[in-house]
Amino acid sequence: MNCAPEDDTSSRISRVIFGYAARIAQEQEIEDLLRLNADMARDLVGADRCSIWLVDATARQLYTTVAHGVGEIRVDFGHGLVGACVSTGEAVVANEPSNDERFLRGIDTTSGYVTQSVLVVPLRSEGGKIIGAFQALNKPGGFSESDVALLGFAGSYSAAAIETRQLRKEVETARLLRRELEIAREVQMSLLPQYPGNVEGFECAAYFRPATLVGGDYYDFIECPGGTVAFTLGDVAGKGVPAAVLMASIQASLRISLRQSTDSLGALAADLNNAICGLSTSIYSTLFCGVIDRTCLRLKYINAGQCSPLLLRNSPTGVTVEHLPVGGRPVGLLPDAIYEEGTVSLKRGDVLLCFSDGVSEAQNSAQEFWQESEIESILRGAADGSVQHLIDRLVREADLFVNGAQQSDDMTIVSVRVL
Numbered sequence: 001m002n003c004a005p006e007d008d009t010s011s012r013i014s015r016v017i018f019g020y021a022a023r024i025a026q027e028q029e030i031e032d033l034l035r036l037n038a039d040m041a042r043d044l045v046g047a048d049r050c051s052i053w054l055v056d057a058t059a060r061q062l063y064t065t066v067a068h069g070v071g072e073i074r075v076d077f078g079h080g081l082v083g084a085c086v087s088t089g090e091a092v093v094a095n096e097p098s099n100d101e102r103f104l105r106g107i108d109t110t111s112g113y114v115t116q117s118v119l120v121v122p123l124r125s126e127g128g129k130i131i132g133a134f135q136a137l138n139k140p141g142g143f144s145e146s147d148v149a150l151l152g153f154a155g156s157y158s159a160a161a162i163e164t165r166q167l168r169k170e171v172e173t174a175r176l177l178r179r180e181l182e183i184a185r186e187v188q189m190s191l192l193p194q195y196p197g198n199v200e201g202f203e204c205a206a207y208f209r210p211a212t213l214v215g216g217d218y219y220d221f222i223e224c225p226g227g228t229v230a231f232t233l234g235d236v237a238g239k240g241v242p243a244a245v246l247m248a249s250i251q252a253s254l255r256i257s258l259r260q261s262t263d264s265l266g267a268l269a270a271d272l273n274n275a276i277c278g279l280s281t282s283i284y285s286t287l288f289c290g291v292i293d294r295t296c297l298r299l300k301y302i303n304a305g306q307c308s309p310l311l312l313r314n315s316p317t318g319v320t321v322e323h324l325p326v327g328g329r330p331v332g333l334l335p336d337a338i339y340e341e342g343t344v345s346l347k348r349g350d351v352l353l354c355f356s357d358g359v360s361e362a363q364n365s366a367q368e369f370w371q372e373s374e375i376e377s378i379l380r381g382a383a384d385g386s387v388q389h390l391i392d393r394l395v396r397e398a399d400l401f402v403n404g405a406q407q408s409d410d411m412t413i414v415s416v417r418v419l
Helices: 005-026 030-045 080-088 105-111 145-191 241-260 265-279 372-380 387-402
Strands: 049-056 061-067 074-076 092-094 118-124 130-137 202-209 217-224 228-236 285-293 298-304 310-315 318-323 342-345 351-355 411-418
Touching (some): 061 080, 080 092, 092 145, 228 411, 265 285, 310 372, 318 372, 351 372, 351 387
Antiparallel strands (some): 118 130, 228 285, 285 298
16 A cells, blocks of 8 residues: 555654754754754755855844855845845745745856745744744745745754854853953052052052942052152043053053152143043043152142042041142043142141042932041041051941942042051
C-alpha cells in the first residue's frame, strides 16, 4: 500500500526537526546556532536558500546576519519583499517575484543568483516586537501556506537565539564598560593626595565620594615656593568620565602653575578660565584655591563659583564661624573673566572648611535639601576635635539626612587647621 503525499511530507518534516533538534540544543555559539536555524528552515520548507534579516534602527536598514551563498546584504526600511514583511508584520509569498514591483532585482544582478520564488515571515521577540525577518528562496513548485507556518516555526527558534545573543552582548558590553570605569576610578583616586595630613604646620584632612564610579570633583594640597602651601577644591559641571577627564586636566594645570608662582591667584584663575573656554563652550568648573603663608599666617584665595568656605575661630568670647566673602564666576563659563583675590589673617587653632555642593545640597527622597546651617552647627561643635573627626561627622550627618536616597552629586570636603 502506497503512503499518501501528506504522510510523506509529515515524515520528512519530522526527520528534519529531529535531525536538527539535538544539534541546536547542544550549540553554544550564537552565530553557529543561527546558521543551524537557517539550515533547518531551508530543509523544512524544501527551499534552496534561507537568510535571517535583522533591523538596524540607527541606519534605518535591514541586513542579513545569516545568508546562504552570499555575504551581508543591506536594504533600506520598507524596500524589497523583506522590507514589506517587516513593515506590515505579515508574511509575504511571491512565487513569481519578477512580476512583483516590490522585488529588488539588483540583488540578483549583483550576486548572480536567480530568484524564482520567495517566502518571508517576520521575526518577533518574546514581547511581540518585530526584530527582523526569515526569508526562504526557490522552492521547486513555489511556496504554500503550509510553508508559511513551517518557516514561522523555524523563525521562533531564531528569534529566541537572536534575543539571547543580544542579551549576551549587552551584558558583556556592560561588564567591559564597568571595568573601564573601575580603572578610571582607580586612576582618579590615585591623582588625589593620599596623605593630606603630611603638611608641615597644618592639620589637614579631605574626603571625596563620587556620585557615580568616577566623578568631577577634585581637591589637592600643594607645597609652593617661599614656604607657602596651597589647597584647592573644585567641581566640574556634570558627572562621569567627561567630567573626570577635565578634572584631571585642571588639577594638573593648577599643580604646575602653583609650584611655579603664587604671586597672583587672580591671574592664575583668569588664565585657567580662558584655557577652558578655548576647549568648549559647554564645560566649566567651580574652584576654590587658597594659599597660606606659613611665616605670617595669611591666607589669600580666589573663589570661582564654589560654595563659600567657612572659617572657625576660637576667641576669649567664644567660637565664631565666618564665611569667606570674596567670590566670582566659575572658570570656563565666560571668556576674559576677572577674579578678585581675597585675603584673611589666620591664627593658630583656626579651622578652614571647604565643601562642594554635593554636601551642602545633599537631597533626601522627598527632594529636600540639607541646610547649610547644619554644616555651620557641626563645625562649631568640632572646635576642639580633629579635622578628620569634623569631616567624618559631616559625612555621617549628611548621610543620615539623605536616609538612603541615591547620591545626586559628588561629595568633597577639605579641612585645614592652623597648628
